[in-house]
Amino acid sequence: MQRPSRSDLAVHWGLNPDCVFLNHGSFGATPSKITQEQRGWQDLLEFEPVYFYMVEAIEPMVKARNALSKMLSCDPDDLALIENATTGVNTVLRSLTFNKGDEILVPDHAYQACRNSLDYVAKRWGAKVVTVAIPFPIAGPHIVMDAMMAAVTPATVLAMIDTVTSPTGLRMPFEQLTNALERKGVRVLLDAAHGIGMVPLSLDELGASYTTSNNHKWLCAPKGSAFLHVRKDRQHDIHPLTISHGMTFPLGGMTRFRHEFDWTGTRDLSAHCTIPATIDFMAGLLEGGWPAIMQHNHDLAIQGRNILCDALNIEPPCPDEMIACISTLLLPPNEHTNSVSSHEFDPLQTILREKYGIQVPVWTWESPKGRYVRISAQLYNNEEEYHYLAFALKQELAFERNV
Numbered sequence: 001m002q003r004p005s006r007s008d009l010a011v012h013w014g015l016n017p018d019c020v021f022l023n024h025g026s027f028g029a030t031p032s033k034i035t036q037e038q039r040g041w042q043d044l045l046e047f048e049p050v051y052f053y054m055v056e057a058i059e060p061m062v063k064a065r066n067a068l069s070k071m072l073s074c075d076p077d078d079l080a081l082i083e084n085a086t087t088g089v090n091t092v093l094r095s096l097t098f099n100k101g102d103e104i105l106v107p108d109h110a111y112q113a114c115r116n117s118l119d120y121v122a123k124r125w126g127a128k129v130v131t132v133a134i135p136f137p138i139a140g141p142h143i144v145m146d147a148m149m150a151a152v153t154p155a156t157v158l159a160m161i162d163t164v165t166s167p168t169g170l171r172m173p174f175e176q177l178t179n180a181l182e183r184k185g186v187r188v189l190l191d192a193a194h195g196i197g198m199v200p201l202s203l204d205e206l207g208a209s210y211t212t213s214n215n216h217k218w219l220c221a222p223k224g225s226a227f228l229h230v231r232k233d234r235q236h237d238i239h240p241l242t243i244s245h246g247m248t249f250p251l252g253g254m255t256r257f258r259h260e261f262d263w264t265g266t267r268d269l270s271a272h273c274t275i276p277a278t279i280d281f282m283a284g285l286l287e288g289g290w291p292a293i294m295q296h297n298h299d300l301a302i303q304g305r306n307i308l309c310d311a312l313n314i315e316p317p318c319p320d321e322m323i324a325c326i327s328t329l330l331l332p333p334n335e336h337t338n339s340v341s342s343h344e345f346d347p348l349q350t351i352l353r354e355k356y357g358i359q360v361p362v363w364t365w366e367s368p369k370g371r372y373v374r375i376s377a378q379l380y381n382n383e384e385e386y387h388y389l390a391f392a393l394k395q396e397l398a399f400e401r402n403v
Helices: 007-014 032-047 049-056 056-074 086-093 111-127 141-150 174-183 232-237 255-261 275-283 289-312 347-356 383-402
Strands: 079-082 103-107 129-132 157-160 188-192 210-214 227-232 326-331 362-366 370-378
Touching: 032 275, 049 111, 049 174, 056 275, 079 086, 079 255, 086 111, 086 188, 086 210, 086 227, 103 111, 103 141, 111 129, 111 289, 141 174, 157 174, 174 188, 227 232, 232 255, 275 289, 289 326, 289 370, 289 383, 347 362, 347 383, 370 383
Parallel strands: 103 129, 103 157, 157 188, 188 210
Antiparallel strands: 079 227, 210 227, 326 370, 362 370
């Protein structure tokens, strides 16, 4: 089968033309115009570093938070600009104090890096991490709601939940779940790594105590750009991982939260400086702006999933309402399923890249145990790329069965 071309919009990205790139979900991909925008900010920084950090950077940081706040329907002063969502999760967890016996809820589909942070903090304080089993395949979002709420006890003080799960690609019922948990007095840490640009987020209405999301994924900003949103009544407890001058700066007209997070030491601010341009540029690629982008990617992800399901003769593992812009499918196990960790490439992933030029993640996952492939859908993708992946998977899975 001939290697397919990308969509007409792919001209705005500098992706390898010899690669069928179906893995936007891992690290995102930034349009060429935005990487040029970032380079302009880096050049400005290096032209006169002291003046940039002390004077010039102040306004673009304000503009970045303002641009995000409009997209997120929240107060810009409740946003901290950080490097990635894992940093956001660690910032919250390392700031909080727990009592011995406190319980922290987390679904078993959580991103492992963030789960590691939970375990580390719980061990330090003598708290207990309660892992909630979520089936996959799954019949609908009510399964998640019932399982998570059934696990709440008088000792539950915090729940870490996802907007969209990384390993299984499920759009969680995070809006209803956040509301139900916060009403019970359980603080919610929303891991929205797959959040902004993928699903609508209205943070003031949502009401989560803490929300963090990567700008470099579905917003398509440069790498090293993310945000942490902390509800006003929780800000006094949250401090950056790096304590710096902001802890003792005179307040003036700013909150201590703003002072502490605005300056955590010398860092490259260029990715954050591009946020307003990124939001506007991406919105201009489709008539209808960001709502149209999210709908387009949602529809394409479902289309791609259905192409794979038909070709491989497997049932969709979840209803359409639990798909955003990524979709995970359970593959037949093979001899490597029990020997390859989730931190290593499955041999099939290497074969798909080297033999077919397809970049798509394949890995094993423990809960629920299985071997998975996850596709992404972004504006530069088109339907034919999923047909090509289906062809390659049929070929290689048939080969595995016959070996």
